[in-house]
Amino acid sequence: MGRHLRVNFSDKPKPKESLYPETEYKLFVGNLSWNVTSEILTQAFQEHGTVVGARVLYDGETGRSRGYGFVSYANKSEMEAALTVMDNV
Numbered sequence: 001m002g003r004h005l006r007v008n009f010s011d012k013p014k015p016k017e018s019l020y021p022e023t024e025y026k027l028f029v030g031n032l033s034w035n036v037t038s039e040i041l042t043q044a045f046q047e048h049g050t051v052v053g054a055r056v057l058y059d060g061e062t063g064r065s066r067g068y069g070f071v072s073y074a075n076k077s078e079m080e081a082a083l084t085v086m087d088n089v
Contacts, residue, residue, distance in 0.1 A: 023052050023072040025079040029086075030068045032056060038069065045071045048085055049078025 029041065042054040056069035073079040 023074070025052075025073040025076050027071045027073075027079060027083060027086075028068065029071055032065065032067050032069060034065050034067065036065065036069075041069050041071060045082055045086065048082035050074040 027045075029045075032041070036056055038055045041056055042051050045051050045054060050073060052072045052074055054069065054071040057066045058064065059066055071082070073082065
């Protein structure tokens with residue numbers, strides 16, 4: 001007749017290891033051009049300090065940029081410097 005289904009309780013989902021390092025020194029970057037990538041975001045913000053991670057978020061269905069992202073810095077002073085210079089650019 002075919003294969004028999006096997007049904008059981010699932011294990012708890014294992015937390016995925018993040019490809020994006022998280023720090024407490026994170027900036028939200030909005031109104032990004034649709035063609036900005038995480039690499040471009042990193043390049044733009046690394047002029048103001050040590051960028052630990054930068055990512056642009058994408059729509060899961062369309063693959064299109066959502067027009068925003070996040071940039072994390074190694075320390076507070078670098079994050080604040082980037083905020084001062086890059087806000088409303």
